[in-house]
Amino acid sequence: MPRRTLPVLVLIGLLQLLAGGAFADSPFRNWGATVIAGDWKGPGGGPTEAFDNARRDISAELVRLGFESGKILQYSVRPERYGKERLAKSDIRAIFEGMNQLMAQNPEGCLVYLTTHGTPQGAVVDQSILPPGILAAILDRTCGARPTVAVISACFSGVFVPDLGAANRMVLTAARPDRTSFGCGESNRYPFFDECFLQSTSSAQDFAALANQVRTCVAAREIREGVRPPSEPQVFIGPQIRPLLPLYAFPARSPP
Incomplete structure (x- = not known):
């Protein structure tokens, strides 16, 4: 082996060791996460990639925040379209069963992210409506x-806030109970809320700060696009989880 290659190999080994150590110290290392794209159609009925783009990129961003990729379940209405990603089909029972298995092995925390269309009765998951009470029961179990x-x-x-709100939970929603959210059309890369979520993780310190930044970002985007009435994302933070959130700090984004 040429002598000049040894320092390169040593450097690679040190970087891998440091990366492994940093990951081992992540406060999310024993968390399980479930990220769901609940639909694939835009408001006009045509196809949109917005929900699956958000599902894919939010899952990747969770890995950057310290979640283990093997502990993130991803669901899509059209999993066969994204064959290399090894997705499960978005189905309420399948989501419950997958989460049940995942959380049995991850005792420290739980994250669920659902991006889809919504109605006053609940959220679209493929051909079904997921009501708040059913999602609350899934989280309980x-x-x-x-x-x-x-x-x-x-x-x-x-x-979803009244049913999901519990002492150990933080709930962040894209809109008020009586308002629409925006950005799920055929030409959108992400829904506005999901795009703001992705943009805000790099500067937020934890989930509480992230919620505030997402709300500010959404309000600014809606004003810029001239859409109304404003969606007004909602935040609930239970009294048990509130003092814990600073302990689940996000890592600083490395400079390019």
């Missing part, structure tokens, strides 16, 4: 008493 972060990106998603 799977996440249990663990610190839990639930993010619902959908029109009228504020309807």
Whole structure:
């Protein structure tokens, strides 16, 4: 082996060791996460990639924040379209069963992110409506008493807050219970809320700060686009999880 290659190999080994050590110190290393794209159609009925783009890129961003990729379940209405990603089909029972298995092995925390269309009765999951009470029951059975972060990106998603709100949970929704959210059309890369979520993780310190930044970002985007009435994302933070959130700090984004 040429002598000049040894320092390069040593450097690669040190970087891998440091990366492994940093990951081992992540506060999310024993968390389980579930990220769901609940639909694939835009408001006009045509196809949109917005929900699956958000599902894919939010899952990747969770890995950057310190979640283990093997502990992130991803669901899509059209999993066969994204064959290399090894997705499961978006189905309420399948989501419950997957979360039940995942959370049995991850005792420290739980995150659920759903991006889809919404109605005043709940969120679209393929051909079904997922009502707030059913999602609350799923979280009760799977996440249990663990610190839990639930993010619902959908029109009228504020309807989830009363049922999901619990002492150990933080709930962030894309809209008030009586308002639509925006950006799920055929030409959108992401829904506005999901795009703001992705943009805000790099500067937020934790989930509480992230919620505030997402709300500010969404308001500014809606003003810029001239859409109204404003969606007004909702935030609920339970008294048990509130003092814990600073302990689940996000890593600083490395400079390019």
